[in-house]
Amino acid sequence: MKNIVIILFLSCIFAGINAYPRKLNSNVRLEPGVSGPMQDVLEKLRNLIHNGNETLGIPVLDPLIIPSIDINLNTSALKVNLEAEGISLTGIGDFDVSNIDITLLPMGLRFEGSFPLTKLVAEKYDLVGKIAVLPIYGAGNVLFEVGALKFKGNARIAVGISGVSLRDLILELSLGSFKSETTGMLGGGDIDQVINAILADWVPDFFNSNSDSIADLVGDTLLTSINQVLDGMSLADLIDLVTGGS
Template structure:
């Protein structure tokens, strides 16, 4: 979930930059939010030393631990030399903030994301199918859509994330694998199955996936919000 942490950090760091205003034009909070997100897109390939924001498109990491303990899969392993392209190329389908209930509503679509990584993995899928191996993985994701609602509340003068709901879907996945089950023929077959079934798996197991994402993001957001008051948040958004 390290990537989610970086995304959340970038979002709140954008707040800290302030919002450009046109004195002749009255802007809504939602307008200001959209400006902030667009500023994140503009920063994607640059390092901002003043704010401590790393470049995130492409997103790279030498090593990412894998630890999944869910009904669908129980897996342990590692990704190495991870590279993801296209994270900043997304459309803002919905982005709103309402003072009543302190709610953010969002929907974004990434038309094309490509990735490559080395991997080692060991575990089971559906409690009975063994999955293991060391090799390479690469692929392309088409029309990844992420949407949801975040509600914020106040405790002891500081903010915290009260609730979060989210949904994830994609139109197509094309993945290539080597080294899975220590057999390249098996890797090719499994890659084809994964490519064909993941879009539907996201539909069938949406609740499990959403719960996992919501829990991880809540931890990162609360680490940041815990030092911010409501007045400070509204001032940064430009209310």
């Protein structure tokens, strides 16, 4: 997932850089439906996410297939041991970018978009843990549907002889809806429907109530990861990455 978001963000950077030499005004706005570098880059990016690129070493990312995971968390409030198999994530390649504003002095990017619908499936999971003093456990399968995950942000970009780098990244996030069809929690059976209904109400409320902290964490992680990808990368290298080498 993180790799997908990094490639998406790098594509927005490339679109801004590609527009730079053609525009002399200090604020360039690319609207949906306007032909230009952004539309071409985003279409190539969707194709890259759905089909991968063997030459560049980029696998198919939608669907993103993860054979298994093993997660162990141990904090004062949460203790979790989770094993899951047969995991797939779909819908990431169908992202929308509704707006991009490019400023030239200093060079920056303001962007807005969404992932309309993403689905996470696990064919099998096994969970044991505690939330505070309350035990949690379960074994079964998982289907999560995340609707209208919206993102908005701005970043400062440096383009020089040494290459491209990201100076800062500020994000805003919001979640529209969440649907769960998980089985086997707390023994499963009739309680599955109750737990799924609770999750459908609780997850969006929790996410949106804590969106600032979540966005800060995601932004800091992406800033570090993106600059690691960009380290030593020329503009030509960036173009090859986000256009699939074409």
